[in-house]
Amino acid sequence: MGLYGIMNTSVSGMNAQSNKLSTVADNISNAxxxxxxxxxTAFSSLVGSGGSSGHESGIVNTTVVQTVRQQGAFNFTSRGTDLAINGKGFFQVQDSQGxxxxxxxGDFVLDKNGQMVNSGGYKLLSAGGAPVTVDLNTPVWQASSEGELGVNLASSTPVRAGTxxxxxxxxxxxxxxxxxxNGNVVKIDLVYSKTGQNMTGTTVDDSTWKVQAYSTATPPVELADVDLVFDGSGNLMGGATPSPTELAFTVPNGETLTxxxxxxxxxxxxxxxxxxxxxxxxxxxxxxxxxxxDGRVFGVYEGSAEKLLDQIQIVNFSNPDGLQAKSGNVYAATDASGDPAVGFPGDNGFGTLYSGAVEGSNVDLAAELTEMVQAQRTYSANTKVFNASSELLQELNNLR
Structure with missing residues (x-):
């Protein structure tokens, strides 16, 4: 057994514990x-040579890995642009160089250009590979094309004669x-008349009504009309025969409204x-x-009207722990991670999105403090081994 070998072993032990303390410091500071x-930090031994009559001390190696695949807890917020992935996947982001x-x-906010940017300064990418952009200043509008109108017509109303x-x-x-x-409001009047007869003029019974749509011009202009036939329970009898269930007409200066x-x-x-x-x-x-x-991004306008703006895609890797960490809490793909697989949130093999939540770190402070104490004690023990071997070497030198 060589004294110099013991000293090298203890130095490797101090370096290993220093590496562990370094990871603990990173974890605690980023909690x-x-x-x-x-x-x-993972430890592995490198044994020295030796025989049955003696032992040659080796050294200890360390390997540092990041637990990328381990999910952190969710922190819920009141901001809709905050996003968290529940399950597998990563956001695709872009730096200022592209x-x-x-x-x-996923702590995204809208910048002055309407792009979603996280705290690291990275822009969120959409399904088209471009930054998700929300136009906050240009007004938009949408012409009416469909709707629903349900009324109760008094069954005791007598049949109205004439036109x-x-x-x-x-x-x-x-x-x-x-x-x-052009986004202007157009008022449409709808009038109901109990006619007792269908469009051909054949008398049916007193459960037949006519509904007519009129523009509010002066004089009013009829836009469309249909006959409504009700069954004995007062419900509309659907189908082209005997009664339609839709009224379609063209809104003045607009589209066909059904x-x-x-x-x-x-x-x-x-x-x-x-x-x-x-x-x-x-x-x-x-x-x-x-x-x-599922990653769809909607703009909410006046009156709770909504419009689909974009859709976010996420990516997954066969070995997320093989990704290379970069500044700003982002990762780059490597040979060890494999190529990125692209999909939409909720697809098979991909997690879903939570809006109004962010994923916290997966650091357990109690565990990190325990690791810190262990590393400190082990480092101290290695220094004692080094001091002991140094004293033995001094004793050996004093023999002369």
Missing amino acids: NTVGYKRYK STYYTRA VGLPSNFDYKTSVSAYDQ LDLSKTVTAGDKFSVNKVDIDGYGPSTIKNIRIES
């Missing part, structure tokens, strides 16, 4: 870093608002409007954005 993955990296840090419709020969009237191609009338009934002795829902919206800038679990 609150969004998406951070803790480092772990290089692509991967991260679990029905505006200006006065009708039983009930309601109005709906639609949007034309109204679903299937929830119209006849019952009781009072008229009421039960359901009105028409799409389209007037000129408005984005008030908020909403992100679905």
